[in-house]
Amino acid sequence: xxxxxxxxxxxxxxxxxxxxxxxxxxxxxxxxxxxxIAIEIIIWCIYAMGYNLALGYTGxxxxxxxxxxxxxAYAMAMYQVHEGGTSLWVGLLLSIxxxxxxxxxxALFMSHRRGIYFALMTxxxxxxxxxxxxxxxxxxNGEDGLLNLERLPVDFGIFSLDVSSxxxxxxxxxxxxxxxxxxxxxxxxxxxxYIIQSLKQNETRTWFLGYNVHLFKWISFTLSTAxxxxxxxxxxxxxxxxxxxxxxxxxxxxxxxxxxxxxGLVSFWGPVLGVMFYFIMRDFLGTYTSTWILWFGVSxxxxxxxxxxxxxxxxxxxxxxxxxxxxxHRLLPPERTLVPTPEPSNELV
Amino acid sequence: MALLEAKGIHxxxxxxVVLEKVNITFEENQLSGIVGxxxxxxxxxxxxxxxxxxxDRGKVFFNGKNITRFSRQRVARMGIARSFQIMNLFDDFTxxxxxxxxxxxxxQRQFNMFMNVPTDSAIQxxxxxxxxxxxxDKVARTEAKNLPYGKRRALEIGVALASKPRMLFLxxxxxxxxxxxxxxxxxxxxxxxEIVTIVVIEHDMDFLVEIADVxxxxxxxQIIATDAPDKLLANRGVxx
Numbered sequence: 001x002x003x004x005x006x007x008x009x010x011x012x013x014x015x016x017x018x019x020x021x022x023x024x025x026x027x028x029x030x031x032x033x034x035x036x037i038a039i040e041i042i043i044w045c046i047y048a049m050g051y052n053l054a055l056g057y058t059g060x061x062x063x064x065x066x067x068x069x070x071x072x073a074y075a076m077a078m079y080q081v082h083e084g085g086t087s088l089w090v091g092l093l094l095s096i097x098x099x100x101x102x103x104x105x106x107a108l109f110m111s112h113r114r115g116i117y118f119a120l121m122t123x124x125x126x127x128x129x130x131x132x133x134x135x136x137x138x139x140x141n142g143e144d145g146l147l148n149l150e151r152l153p154v155d156f157g158i159f160s161l162d163v164s165s166x167x168x169x170x171x172x173x174x175x176x177x178x179x180x181x182x183x184x185x186x187x188x189x190x191x192x193x194y195i196i197q198s199l200k201q202n203e204t205r206t207w208f209l210g211y212n213v214h215l216f217k218w219i220s221f222t223l224s225t226a227x228x229x230x231x232x233x234x235x236x237x238x239x240x241x242x243x244x245x246x247x248x249x250x251x252x253x254x255x256x257x258x259x260x261x262x263x264g265l266v267s268f269w270g271p272v273l274g275v276m277f278y279f280i281m282r283d284f285l286g287t288y289t290s291t292w293i294l295w296f297g298v299s300x301x302x303x304x305x306x307x308x309x310x311x312x313x314x315x316x317x318x319x320x321x322x323x324x325x326x327x328x329h330r331l332l333p334p335e336r337t338l339v340p341t342p343e344p345s346n347e348l349v
Numbered sequence: 350m351a352l353l354e355a356k357g358i359h360x361x362x363x364x365x366v367v368l369e370k371v372n373i374t375f376e377e378n379q380l381s382g383i384v385g386x387x388x389x390x391x392x393x394x395x396x397x398x399x400x401x402x403x404x405d406r407g408k409v410f411f412n413g414k415n416i417t418r419f420s421r422q423r424v425a426r427m428g429i430a431r432s433f434q435i436m437n438l439f440d441d442f443t444x445x446x447x448x449x450x451x452x453x454x455x456x457q458r459q460f461n462m463f464m465n466v467p468t469d470s471a472i473q474x475x476x477x478x479x480x481x482x483x484x485x486d487k488v489a490r491t492e493a494k495n496l497p498y499g500k501r502r503a504l505e506i507g508v509a510l511a512s513k514p515r516m517l518f519l520x521x522x523x524x525x526x527x528x529x530x531x532x533x534x535x536x537x538x539x540x541x542x543e544i545v546t547i548v549v550i551e552h553d554m555d556f557l558v559e560i561a562d563v564x565x566x567x568x569x570x571q572i573i574a575t576d577a578p579d580k581l582l583a584n585r586g587v588x589x
Binding site for chain 1: 421425430451
């Protein structure tokens with residue numbers, strides 16, 4: 001059956017990506033990269049996948065998402081520095097809740113807005129959170145940030161895993177990446193996923209099908225910021241510190257660029273491609289020129305001008321031509337062998 | 350009792366009065382038409398009856414229940430579906446996905462995270478049945494944006510039909526259609542008439558005469574006549 005084949009295709013792709021990512025620590029140093037970059041990539045992949053739930057699937061152009069990533073990082077840092085917390089699970093739970101709380105609060109004011117008005121409000125909220133992070137020195141230590149965090153062990157009760165090495169930290173990030181991917185994949189194929197994709201395309205029609213569009217936008221944005229908070233918490237652990245710079249407009253813009261360059265608007269895996277493209281440019285091109293960010297900007301402009309669907313969109317075009325793949329690589333309902341019907345179909349040509 | 354009844358509907362936008370003391374009823378299992386020239390207030394009336402706008406004065410009753418100030422999604426959930434004058438589809442979805450998202454089975458389980466919509470066989474069966482009914486089963490996996498105009502119009506009706514409404518409002522369904530497409534649309538609407546109460550807005554009187562059981566004429570925001578098509582055509586005042 002086509003549906004089973006589609007299913008297995010999707011899972012094959014997923015297993016392939018996970019397997020490939022699991023081998024990264026084995027070969028990363030042999031290609032001239034250091035293992036810290038692998039952790040950065042995996043954490044930013046989580047962040048970008050979460051961001052794409054808002055941008056790619058729900059059509060919510062957020063330009064202040066860095067705030068929620070930063071809030072997740074600060075939640076982990078404050079838990080350790082101010083509360084003396086030692087549980088990884090509590091720290092990450094706080095990161096998720098802080099991201100979701102801040103995102104949910106912002107979305108209360110934004111979910112009934114569309115397009116440019118929504119985008120402007122995300123910038124405004126992002127700037128407010130960033131400003132608070134800088135000014136509330138008693139909690140955040142201002143621009144100096146919160147330092148000397150511990151990479152808390154992964155405690156399972158009967159045993160615990162140490163993640164102080166970069167390699168083990170990478171595998172912790174990979175485990176969360178896999179959970180996020182599986183969760184998002186399930187979500188976007190559920191009725192919820194179809195409804196948010198519907199409202200992205202046509203809000204009016206979605207209202208008239210009986211769905212509360214504002215509620216779905218609110219939930220989607222809040223989930224997206226919860227995942228961003230999780231990524232932020234992991235990021236704080238990785239760099240053993242939390243700074244306000246990731247909350248800035250600049251870094252909020254970077255996640256938008258990564259997602260669009262990778263092809264998040266048309267592909268589930270687009271954000272992952274975008275993150276890899278960004279970090280590879282930074283580290284490979286960065287060894288030759290200090291102006292690598294200029295070239296990343298140029299590549300972004302090229303994508304907007306020539307292939308708005310990004311790297312994934314380009315690959316789709318090629319694969320549709322060569323392998324006759326289904327539109328958008330989405331999991332589609334199977335084709336039916338049509339049985340004769342009592343009355344002829346009414347053709348409107 | 351009428352399935353839907355509007356009493357004393359009054360609506361103005363700024364200084365412009367668009368509807369004035371409109372009283373209209375729609376009987377169950379009938380195909381009712383509303384005809385009038387451009388700017389007569391047809392679409393505004395539709396928007397009020399389907400919850401898109403609220404009237405300044407007057408009340409709307411559906412199945413005896415006052416739905417005047419209901420939100421559009423609440424009106425939809427009660428069993429009133431509509432198509433639009435300007436095409437309103439999910440263009441990036443395939444035809445079957447457009448139908449699937451409109452099914453009550455999906456709506457009722459909108460927060461069920463473990464239901465996989467594209468592989469759920471019950472959902473597929475329902476969606477294919479709707480597509481077969483509107484003659485689009487052969488293009489089920491074609492994206493809506495790649496369908497020809499007539500098929501897109503049919504799909505729009507299909508999306509409204511998929512929600513299993515008690516009442517279906519069609520806003521100028523013949524707009525932009527040639528004569529062949531129009532005759533196919535007449536066949537489709539007549540077929541649908543057997544399963545759902547339909548209200549059609551049109552400025553094409555010939556189309557309405559062919560399909561409607563009763564036609565209301567709207568002019569300058571007021572209903573000036575309501576009658577069977579043949580009687581209406583014999584009414585000199587209306588024809589003028």
